[in-house]
Amino acid sequence: MSTPPSFAQLGVPKSIVAALSERGIDGPFEIQAATIADALAGRDVLGRAPTGSGKTIAFGIPVVANAVPARPKKPTALILAPTRELAEQIHTELKSFAGKVRIGVVYGGVGYGPQVNSLRAGVEILVACPGRLQDLIDRRDVSLERVEHVVLDEADRMADMGFMPAVRKLLDQTTPDRQTVLFSATLDGDVRRLTQQYQSNPVRHEVGEKTPDITAASHMFWKVAQKADRVSVTADAVNAVWPAIVFCRTRHGSDRLAKQLGRFGVQSAAIHGGRSQGQRTRALASFARGEVQALIATDVAARGIHVDGVAAVVHYDSPEDHKAYIHRSGRTARAGEGGVVVSLLLPEQVRDAKQMQRRVGLDEPVTEPDTPAMQELSTAPSKPKPAAQPTQQRERTTRAKTKKHGGPNRPRRGGAQGKKGRKQTSAGSASSPQRGERTAAGSNGRSSQPGTKKQTSSKGASAAARRRRRAHLQWDSNKS
Known part of the structure; x- marks a missing residue:
């Protein structure tokens, strides 16, 4: 088996190699080794690879390395993704080795303001979801007329979500001689038709199984x-x-x-x-x-x-x-x-x-x-559960809250009870009135110790009793 090439041997710039090395990424994965050199050379690339195989770095390195300075509202590279989560993930990944190359991200479900401000300042690479990007184009907040590099990530997912008409509309707004790199878990149906229409003699690379095998489960x-x-x-x-x-x-x-x-x-x-x-x-x-x-x-x-x-x-x-x-x-x-x-x-x-x-x-x-x-x-061997217990964590949290707030039975604001009294109450001391007892204050049920809460079997029952007592006292006063 031949030794896989290093990033440097694939033609990756030294600054990017160093940035990846700082993150502990010292050599390319299979899909990266297969596609990076072709993408760096400006060829159209058609890649089939499962998620998690390293596709983001595979298309991210060439896009960053070949980035062309951009004007406000006019990015020069575009990466389309089907979901906001994936768009954010790509944005974060590329920023880790992009250096001075400016990268923006736009997607729906959030306000327009920060995204518009980023576009006005200018970004070389724009990561986007199709729907929000078209909205921004319609608002004249961005133009794709200078886009020279396009990446379509998880194209099969975009097809499943019904984004293909929007994707075609966006591609039609980019430069005719653009480079188009497409990655997908499958290369059939709408994805195949898209490649036939928008790619020029793409170099094809395939990694991993075409479809996960679920028959073994x-x-x-x-x-x-x-x-x-x-x-x-x-x-x-x-x-x-x-x-x-x-x-x-x-x-x-x-x-x-x-x-x-x-x-x-x-x-x-x-x-x-x-x-x-x-x-x-x-x-x-x-x-x-x-x-x-x-x-x-x-x-x-x-x-x-x-x-x-x-x-x-x-x-x-x-x-x-x-x-x-x-x-x-x-x-x-x-x-x-x-x-x-x-x-x-x-x-x-x-x-x-x-x-x-x-x-x-x-x-x-x-x-x-x-x-x-x-x-x-199941064929999995039986084994003991992990040592850490969630209940212990909850107990620690409860103790921290008790310490911070003075215990679960805090006196009412303005009560005469001090710290000592609060400790006695939270501990359930003998001085607290017991369930069903009358206190020294008489039939109104109020404690002889201001601020001390009665301990009852139910908050609802206690509240109902207080309402009945208030109604009784009001009736007595009306009689008199």
């Missing part, structure tokens, strides 16, 4: 009566077979589920586009070391997860389509290993799940949750 479809039940069922599944990747559709949903699983004793880490690169790296490292049982991931974030030994995949939220099911499920049962894929289905989702099964070549029954059967299907 065992697939289970569990019917869950209510949405709220999914958390406990997921906790049982992860505790039964782990390490596991649990898929959610949204960032907020991922964060919420990670917290909820913690209450069931499941140690997990959320990973999505809203987390910084450092946070994602630490989460992946903890997962790879077995320090957490589960990664809670969105589809976009999971495209960058490449960890061997994943024992289970749980579809907490149903995938968007059969392709998403294949990509999610392909995270387990790799390299000849087994794995279990569990889908949680609400009653109204069962029909769609059966249709999806037919599209991916499955025919599995929809059953009640069955973790013993899941364990039997």
Whole structure:
């Protein structure tokens, strides 16, 4: 086997090589070694490679190295991405080795102001989602008339999301003799037609499997009566077979589920586009070391997860389509290993799940949750849970809050009780009135110690009692 070339041997500028070396990136991955030299030479490149194979650096190095100075509102290089998470990821990655080359990023879901200001100042490289970019063009905040280098990342994903008409419209606004580099997990259908129309004699490079193989995994479809039940069922599944990747559709949903699983004793880490690169790296490292049982991931974030030994995949939220099911499920049962894929289905989702099964070549029954059967299907060896306990962390947090705020039973503002009294109250001292007792103040139920809260079995019952007493006193005063 021949030794792969170094970045320097591929023609990468010394400044970029040094910047990559500072990050611990000393040699190219397969897709980088295959495509960088051609892209640096200005050729059109057609690359098929899975997410996580190093594509961002593969197309990022040539774009940065060949950057042409730009005027305000007129970038000279354009990188199109299907989602804001991926656009942010590309932007962050390129800035780490871009030096003085200015890089901007635009996508929807946020205000126009900062993006417009960046474009007015001028950027050589613009990373963009198609929809927001066309909006900015319509507003005359940016023009593509000087774009000489175009990169289409995850072109298959853009086709799936219906962006191809917008992509064609954007490409038509760039210079006719531009360089076009396209990366995709598949090179058929709309992607093939796009390359035929907008690339000139592209050099083709392919890396990795064309489609993840999910036949090596065992697939289970569990019917869950209510949405709220999914958390406990997921906790049982992860505790039964782990390490596991649990898929959610949204960032907020991922964060919420990670917290909820913690209450069931499941140690997990959320990973999505809203987390910084450092946070994602630490989460992946903890997962790879077995320090957490589960990664809670969105589809976009999971495209960058490449960890061997994943024992289970749980579809907490149903995938968007059969392709998403294949990509999610392909995270387990790799390299000849087994794995279990569990889908949680609400009653109204069962029909769609059966249709999806037919599209991916499955025919599995929809059953009640069955973790013993899941364990039997798993080939992962049983092992003790990680040492750290989430409950201990919660206790530490509670103690910190108690210390900061003076305990859970703080006296009302203006009460006469001092620090000593507060300590006695929080400790449940004998001087506190007990449940159902009358105090020395009489039937109005007020404590002889100002500021001391009564300890009752229920806040609701206590409040109701106070309302009844106030009504009684008001009735007495009206009589008199």
